[in-house]
Amino acid sequence: MHTHTTAPVVLDRREGPYGEVVLRRHGELLQIIANGCFLMDTSDGRSERLLVDAARDALDDRPRPAVLIGGLGVGFSLAHAAADPRWGRIAVVERERAIIDWHREGPLAELSETALADPRTQILHTDLVTYISEAPETYDALCLDIDNGPDWTVTEGNNSLYSPAGLAACKARLTPGGVLAVWSAKPSSAFDDALRNAGFQRVRTEEIPVARGVPDVVHLGVRAA
Structure with a gap:
């Protein structure tokens, strides 16, 4: 009988300026691991889409x-922004060359090739x-x-x-x-205070419901007009 392997398969491993980044496939999912710390995978994307929509709203x-x-x-986030004709210029900052390569000519291209081909995207x-x-x-x-x-940064410098x-x-x-929109795996009242102290207005958090545990949130603040 066939048994599905559950062990993740490493597709690429690179030493970057900030340490090691790994792309692996686990069943249907693609996962990015930085210095042994799980960063994200392709399982859901709800919170990344909400990040973009909450800012737009x-x-x-x-115009x-x-x-x-x-x-x-x-x-x-990039694919979702590019799928929305209301956005003008869409710039994405990424410090890991490996991650950019995985999107341009690697396994992540299936998620982002339409967005990368969009003339608004940089x-x-x-x-x-x-x-x-x-x-x-x-x-x-x-x-x-x-x-x-x-409250939970990937590298110290962040x-x-x-x-x-x-x-x-x-x-x-x-x-x-x-609008400044910041994704977080858990709400941070200290960060809300920091936004207010920095002069942001209409500071609030929007929750992304999750199946279990603490909801992800997007922290929002608006620069005075």
């Missing part, structure tokens, strides 16, 4: 808003924290999903993004009335 009805997505991951191979503090461009929405949340200086830099990247 929090904007006034401005063709520009969105910056922090973290390409498995590509759910992939920026750089570190999000650096880009946000130094970039000349502004955006109507920043959708950040590079960690498991403000902490600065959620600090007062990091949030001030996010605000500087936003157009007046622009």
Whole structure:
């Protein structure tokens, strides 16, 4: 009789500037592992889609808003933004060359090839924290999903993004009335306070219902118009 193997199969393993990144297939799913820490897989995508929609809904009805997505991951946020004709420019910042390659010519292409072919899409191979503090461009929405949340960062350096200086830099990247949306695996009232202290308005969290356990959330804040 046939038994299905349950062991994950490693498709690619790379040493990047921030340590090891691994792409593996586990049954139907593709998974990204960074330094042994599970980052994300292709199982659901609900929360990545909500991240983009919540930001879009929090904007006034401005035509063709520009969105910056922090973290390409498995590509759910990018694919969802590109499927929405209301967005204008769609920029994605990803610091891991391996992840970009897996989307351009690897197993993740099936999720993102339509989005990558979209003329609105631009992939920026750089570190999000650096880009946000130094970039000349502004955006109507920043959708950040590079960690498991403000209290649970993937690498030490990401902490600065959620600090007062990091949030001030996010605000500087936003157009007046622009929206900051940050994905988190659990609600953080401390982060809500940090957003308010940084001068963001209409701060709130939107929950993504999960089958069990603490719901994922999107933290939202609006730059004053």
